[in-house]
Amino acid sequence: MKNYIIRNVAIVNEGKIEHQDILIQKGRIVKLAPIIDKLTNHKEINGEGLHLLPGVIDDQVHFREPGLTHKAQIATESKAALAGGTTSFMEMPNTVPNTLTQELLEQKYAIAEQDSWTNYSFFMGGSNDNYDEAMRTDLSKVCGLKLFMGSSTGNMLVDNAQTLEKFFGNFEGLIATHCEDEATVKANLAKYKELYPTDEVPYDIHALIRDVDACYTSSSFAVDLAQKLGTRLHILHISTAKELDLFGSSLPLAEKKITSEVCVHHLYFDAEDYKTFGTQIKCNPSIKHGQRDALLQGLLDDKLDIIATDHAPHTWEEKSGSYWQSPSGVPLVQHSLQVMLDMHLQGKISLEKVVEKMAHAPADCFKIRERGYIREGYWADLVLVNLNRPFTVTMESLEYKCGWSPFVGKTFGSTIEKTFVSGELKYDNGEFIFSEPGRRLTFCPRK
Template sequence: MSRILIKNATIVNEGKQKVADILIHKGIIEKIDSYINSPSDRIINAEGLHLLPGLIDDQVHFREPGLTHKADIWHESRAAVAGGTTSFMEMPNTVPNALTQELLEDKYQIAATKSIANYSFYMGASNDNIEQVLRTNPKTVCGVKVFMGSSTGNMLVDDENTLEGIFSQVPMLIATHCEDEETIKMNLARYQSEYNELTIEMHPLIRSAEACYISSSSATALAKKHGTRLHILHISTADELSLFQNDIPLIEKKITAEACIHHLWFSDKNYAEKGNFIKWNPAIKTAHDRDAIFQAVLNGTIDVIATDHAPHTIEEKSKPYSQAPSGGPLVQHALQALLDFYHQEKMTLEQIVQKTAHNTALCFQVERRGFIKEGYWADLVLVDLNKPYTVSKSNILSKCQWSPFEDHTFQSSITHTIVSGNLVYENGEIIESVSGRRLLFDRN
């Protein structure tokens, strides 16, 4: 690996900003100082730029294997680093579902040759694979994913005995998708009986706030009963916030929560313009829900921000509401969206770093990543806060070739991304040279 020297960067890390140089050697941050003069293979002049820890996205769907007409690890990992995301954790509802240790390891082998970003993959849980789940190595796998709501394949876990078994026996982090299936089915039946045709505006009413709260409250009750390390993904309602604490340090929390970019940016008022292209599960709900989630991010009730990046083709998303799949691409523009919040004085740079890097590393106990520290892996992103960037089809790197942010002009740009000490993105260009590394976890 080459030696990289970054000069005069404004470093944002652990609640502070300072101008300093950073020397990277053999993938590791070797030295941080006000002035470094060392022979280097590459010197980056970062004067006027801000240096942040690379984002760690704890929830993406890169669709490989089995659904690669929508997305794949090669394309989506490059979209990630172009947006300043240096590490991702990918979901098990690919085809086949990652429900055995062998199928899970297959995904790691694919990433080892195709991913330009660092990677980890969740082990999937079903109603009948507890023995496989319990074989998961907590030091090399980010977590176990439980769909307590509808999913593809054999991944809906709705058997009470199975849930008791998972929550009582799994010794590592369990991440959940929480929507109550029965409530959704009842809502859907009611709307189908009342209307000739369902529309996108009905989506947050069918996949309702009640469905989310019922499922999330069930998950937290199970976690409290068994002392489980629980992480609830993509909180979408104000009601669910009462289930989480903000009065203890993150490292003492057994139950944590995640918010996603789309639930912080959009509300149900945007369905009229965006239609199925902002159809997600859980649904984007009211402005009140959005604003409450945003406040919960700021006050520590919600611990991390992620994307739930989940591409579908334009053709699939253009179908009528009831036939269009849920999900969309976000990983390339997540940091820029958050930097727009910074420009709007809704968040500080320090808060962005905390919620996208520091806290994710702490929640998952990621080994030597998520902070700008000597001895840590060099996962870094340089941003120009005052260089506008307009999203267009020509600069979208996700395989699906669309974005809910298309035609939006962000106020900031990503200039450089470094993954495990390798410069992989510079001023709009991917640098094809190396693969990312498998994330490891500092767990007993």
């Protein structure tokens, strides 16, 4: 393991930007100071003109392994994450088979232990009939329990009211939920199937089927149940302005029992973009009309706590089908930080806020040990960015196994120059160095 000194870099951390040197030894941040004396056996990196951020922690990805590896694998998608400045991910249980037993959960960890470029954790899945198995989850080693309160792959839909109450009332860790009301979606789907039985459909039909009411009906129910039972609830991919009223911003994040996440595609795209991208940006919950600005304001007002991706790749052949055949999901993890850095360069959000929502807040929300901040003693999960070096996305630059992205051809205003994972420089201006796999995230005991 190499040791490093990064010199004269603008460190963005805990609400401040300070020019400092940073010393990395044995995978950890050892010292932060205006000037660190030269040391032998340390590689020096000139950080002048660059910004150093804590690595992004993405709390919602779908890396498709096992069972769907024609779309993606832990190795390929974690490599893409690394290239985008994401140093830790939390992956969802709707793989094949669904991650509904402790044995299947540990099988995913075993794959990551060999193949992941970045740090990792995997959600245990909940279903209508695996309550006892889910309750065996080791909360010091697993990020939480995922419940789909809306349709998903296989046996993942949890729509039994008694089962939901048992989970919400008794699970001691964080429960993350996908909230779309199944009855509303099915009714809308039947209506529009009758109106448009052929492949000729309105450009924004997905926003009409998976509409605001579908989201709000489910998320408001989840919040009410969590408040009643004292659940540690985290609602994923909020996509509507109406839902913002469910979340307060007065408490510090560490004290909130109910938290929320917004995804980069809901901050970046609007339903008008279906005209350009079509099914490329078909995802659940849908990208809707007129919600984007309100979601950004909700993020700035701390009603939305975390920025994530819901990275969900499908092959180009699958996504190129008609609306009725094309699956939902978008590959996003390689460019999420650049999307937010562009918003910063456009004056929409501060650099400090980007770091708070993409690194600090996920670490605090999930109580991750010794990551998410640039602090002495913490693991050196770091990303070095150049805010003055544009980067154009090409097909050749993509690391996704699916081989496509809605951002192909876009020029971002910033470039990800280097990414460190647990003190190892693994990405260096387009070059990948696989020294050792990432590490399993660990978590503090919950109160």
